[in-house]
Amino acid sequence: MLQYLIIQLDDTSTSYCHYYNGKRNRNLISIDTLKSGIMFGMKENLMIQYILPDYELPDEYYEVLESIDHSKIASSGSPYASVADVVVLNGWNKDYAFDIEGVYVLRVDKRTLFEKTSEILKVLKECARLNIVITDVEKFSDADFETYKSVLDSFSKELEALYVAGKTPQLNLLTDRMMLDGMNNCNAGSDSITLAPDGRFYVCPAFYLAPDDEDYGLGKSKVSVGSLASGLDIKNPQLYRLSHAPLCRNCDAYQCKRCVWLNRKTTYEVNTPSHEQCVVAHLERNASRALLMDIRKHGTFLPEKEDIKEISYLDPFDVRKEW
Amino acid sequence: MGIPTTHYHFVMKTRTITFIVTKDCQLLCKYCYLVGKNSNERMSLSIAKQAVDRILSIEDKFLEEKVVWDFIGGEPLLEIELIEKIIGYIEYKLQELKHHWLNNSSIRITTNGLLYCSEKVQRFISKYHDILDISISIDGNKTKQDLNRIFPNGKGSYDLVLKGVRKWVMQFENVATKMVISSEDLPYVYESGVHLLELGVSRLDMNLVVEDVWRDGDDKILEEQLVRFADYVIEHNLHQDRKLFIFEECIGKPFNPSFESSPCGSMMLSVDSSGSFYTCLRFAGYSLRSKKPRFIGNIKDGINYNLLRPYCILDELSQSPYKCLKCDVATGCRWCPAENYDSSLTSTVFERSTAICKMHKARVRAKNYYWYKLNRNRN
Numbered sequence: 001m002l003q004y005l006i007i008q009l010d011d012t013s014t015s016y017c018h019y020y021n022g023k024r025n026r027n028l029i030s031i032d033t034l035k036s037g038i039m040f041g042m043k044e045n046l047m048i049q050y051i052l053p054d055y056e057l058p059d060e061y062y063e064v065l066e067s068i069d070h071s072k073i074a075s076s077g078s079p080y081a082s083v084a085d086v087v088v089l090n091g092w093n094k095d096y097a098f099d100i101e102g103v104y105v106l107r108v109d110k111r112t113l114f115e116k117t118s119e120i121l122k123v124l125k126e127c128a129r130l131n132i133v134i135t136d137v138e139k140f141s142d143a144d145f146e147t148y149k150s151v152l153d154s155f156s157k158e159l160e161a162l163y164v165a166g167k168t169p170q171l172n173l174l175t176d177r178m179m180l181d182g183m184n185n186c187n188a189g190s191d192s193i194t195l196a197p198d199g200r201f202y203v204c205p206a207f208y209l210a211p212d213d214e215d216y217g218l219g220k221s222k223v224s225v226g227s228l229a230s231g232l233d234i235k236n237p238q239l240y241r242l243s244h245a246p247l248c249r250n251c252d253a254y255q256c257k258r259c260v261w262l263n264r265k266t267t268y269e270v271n272t273p274s275h276e277q278c279v280v281a282h283l284e285r286n287a288s289r290a291l292l293m294d295i296r297k298h299g300t301f302l303p304e305k306e307d308i309k310e311i312s313y314l315d316p317f318d319v320r321k322e323w
Numbered sequence: 324m325g326i327p328t329t330h331y332h333f334v335m336k337t338r339t340i341t342f343i344v345t346k347d348c349q350l351l352c353k354y355c356y357l358v359g360k361n362s363n364e365r366m367s368l369s370i371a372k373q374a375v376d377r378i379l380s381i382e383d384k385f386l387e388e389k390v391v392w393d394f395i396g397g398e399p400l401l402e403i404e405l406i407e408k409i410i411g412y413i414e415y416k417l418q419e420l421k422h423h424w425l426n427n428s429s430i431r432i433t434t435n436g437l438l439y440c441s442e443k444v445q446r447f448i449s450k451y452h453d454i455l456d457i458s459i460s461i462d463g464n465k466t467k468q469d470l471n472r473i474f475p476n477g478k479g480s481y482d483l484v485l486k487g488v489r490k491w492v493m494q495f496e497n498v499a500t501k502m503v504i505s506s507e508d509l510p511y512v513y514e515s516g517v518h519l520l521e522l523g524v525s526r527l528d529m530n531l532v533v534e535d536v537w538r539d540g541d542d543k544i545l546e547e548q549l550v551r552f553a554d555y556v557i558e559h560n561l562h563q564d565r566k567l568f569i570f571e572e573c574i575g576k577p578f579n580p581s582f583e584s585s586p587c588g589s590m591m592l593s594v595d596s597s598g599s600f601y602t603c604l605r606f607a608g609y610s611l612r613s614k615k616p617r618f619i620g621n622i623k624d625g626i627n628y629n630l631l632r633p634y635c636i637l638d639e640l641s642q643s644p645y646k647c648l649k650c651d652v653a654t655g656c657r658w659c660p661a662e663n664y665d666s667s668l669t670s671t672v673f674e675r676s677t678a679i680c681k682m683h684k685a686r687v688r689a690k691n692y693y694w695y696k697l698n699r700n701r702n
């Protein structure tokens with residue numbers, strides 16, 4: 001069921017996820033479109049999330065934004081970073097001053113993550129929650145999987161020490177799976193929808209920001225799913241739901257984003273993940289399992305949660321015949 | 324008792340590798356799904372060899388015990404010399420690599436039969452007879468065949484094909500053929516089926532086309548034709564030694580997840596004259612009405628396993644609308660990933676095309692009649 005409306009206020013508003021935003025020319029949503037979007041959200045009973053640009057909005061906009069319950073996503077370079085609910089760091093900056101109560105998205109490529117692990121893991125004690133988004137998951141090689149495993153081990157050790165010291169930092173890659181009892185994916189197209197400055201709806205901002213001529217094989221990457229004027233019109237909406245994703249509905253890497261944009265790019269199907277997405281998610285799942293067991297060695301921890309069970313595969317595709 | 328036929332999902336335990344050797348054909352069949360047939364796209368031996376090299380170099384990805392080297396067109400017998408050269412190369416490479424398919428290979432050719440009696444084809448048949456499964460596509464009696472399987476000048480092909488069919492039935496035991504049924508053919512289903520059995524066909528498939536061609540009332544005609552056919556089969560005791568897939572006992576049961584799975588990704592691979600790989604030739608440009616060709620790789624770069632994944636996990640549950648999941652006679656209802664793709668709104672294989680729905684239900688009623696008459700009739 002649709003629960004969230006994400007409003008991309010400007011073409012240049014930061015990416016907060018796997019996709020790249022290459023837009024450099026400002027294109028602010030019109031005030032009327034913004035108001036209609038908010039009205040749509042109210043009528044559909046949706047939680048609104050704004051993605052703010054890196055420049056000051058005219059006062060009239062800010063008033064409209066503040067007229068309703070919402071959350072704000074802004075980049076670390078935005079004038080709204082200090083009031084944002086989620087701050088996005090595009091790339092690693094070791095000098096950035098984190099807020100101990102803050103929630104951050106760190107968008108890094110695998111190379112940076114691998115090379116700067118020891119610096120990045122220090123952030124865990126400097127903020128309330130860190131979401132690491134690897135921006136080139138689809139390019140992981142077998143060697144990268146090995147490296148990622150040891151990177152996760154390093155993060156686990158840091159987290160274990162912090163938990164033992166009574167702190168409760170959150171790292172999406174490791175602590176989410178410990179807490180979850182069921183799938184908690186991105187669910188773009190099913191739980192959330194994006195309104196872009198052109199007044200059209202998109203499954204997520206990635207489907208709006210793709211270059212006009214980008215086509216991975218079967219059609220343009222940029223594809224809208226209706227508009228404020230004509231209404232929401234998602235074709236084959238069931239394919240965005242977990243129930244219609246044959247691999248994912250049988251999977252227990254609950255923290256996985258199950259990114260439908262990456263799915264479409266890598267397999268041509270929004271409900272079919274790539275090998276790389278699955279293996280990365282399972283390395284995280286298995287590292288979460290080990291972390292949970294390690295923390296429990298020090299005393300009672302999440303007593304209501306069962307152990308995460310041991311599995312022999314990293315890609316559910318390899319065991320599909322056993323379901 | 325009639326001979327129970329196995330559900331088609333369970334007979335495909337072998338890898339099928341299809342070479343689309345030509346997109347040319349002498350005929351212009353009315354229902355042909357190959358909308359882009361042409362005489363330019365002929366496979367070169369060099370492309371075929373590169374495809375063989377590529378496929379045999381990834382033995383760990385093709386673990387099936389057996390392989391069928393399948394040659395298809397257009398009309399493949401137009402390229403019989405090329406086919407012979409490709410097979411020669413395959414045999415040489417299997418030997419050289421000590422590949423597990425050495426001695427586990429067979430050859431399949433599906434032809435319109437027009438060149439069957441030619442000297443070159445006959446020489447080929449005697450050379451590979453023991454491992455060759457050749458099938459002539461014939462639609463039945465003269466009326467039906469000449470209605471659909473016609474030359475560009477409109478002339479029917481029945482008389483020419485019949486010569487080949489008679490020879491074929493003598494040369495091979497248990498010959499199998501597939502009769503394609505489209506809307507215009509319905510009044511001839513009974514006569515055609517009878518005719519094929521009289522010619523000596525021992526395994527007969529009657530395929531209802533999955534495309535959206537069916538008109539109001541077609542289901543009634545099919546049902547009536549199949550009931551007559553069932554009567555004929557039983558009265559002539561043909562149920563004892565012929566396999567009639569149209570009356571498969573296991574069809575027509577409520578939706579059952581154990582019947583799901585598509586053989587397309589995990590059992591099939593096709594290559595065309597450009598060296599592109601597809602799961603099935605229906606994803607090649609010449610068979611698609613409205614969508615782009617859907618490759619899974621090519622001879623140069625190999626197979627993109629991410630692109631292969633959707634076909635391997637495409638199950639009935641994920642593609643079917645609610646009416647299929649709740650259908651009381653769902654099993655055996657044909658679906659085709661490529662037709663899904665071709666008719667879909669979002670270029671997906673996960674949007675089931677259900678154009679065949681009422682025709683499947685008519686088939687199930689006729690099949691019920693057939694088994695009822697065989698097992699429970701007191702006369």
Ligand code: SF4
Pocket residue numbers: 247248249251252253256257258259273274277278279281282316
């Ligand atoms: S790990 Fe793979 S199968 Fe599991 S939820 Fe993620 S994308 Fe789906």
Ligand code: SF4
Pocket residue numbers: 017018019186187188204205206257258259260261262
């Ligand atoms: S589909 Fe979801 S996970 Fe993927 S890029 Fe869009 S918002 Fe992010």
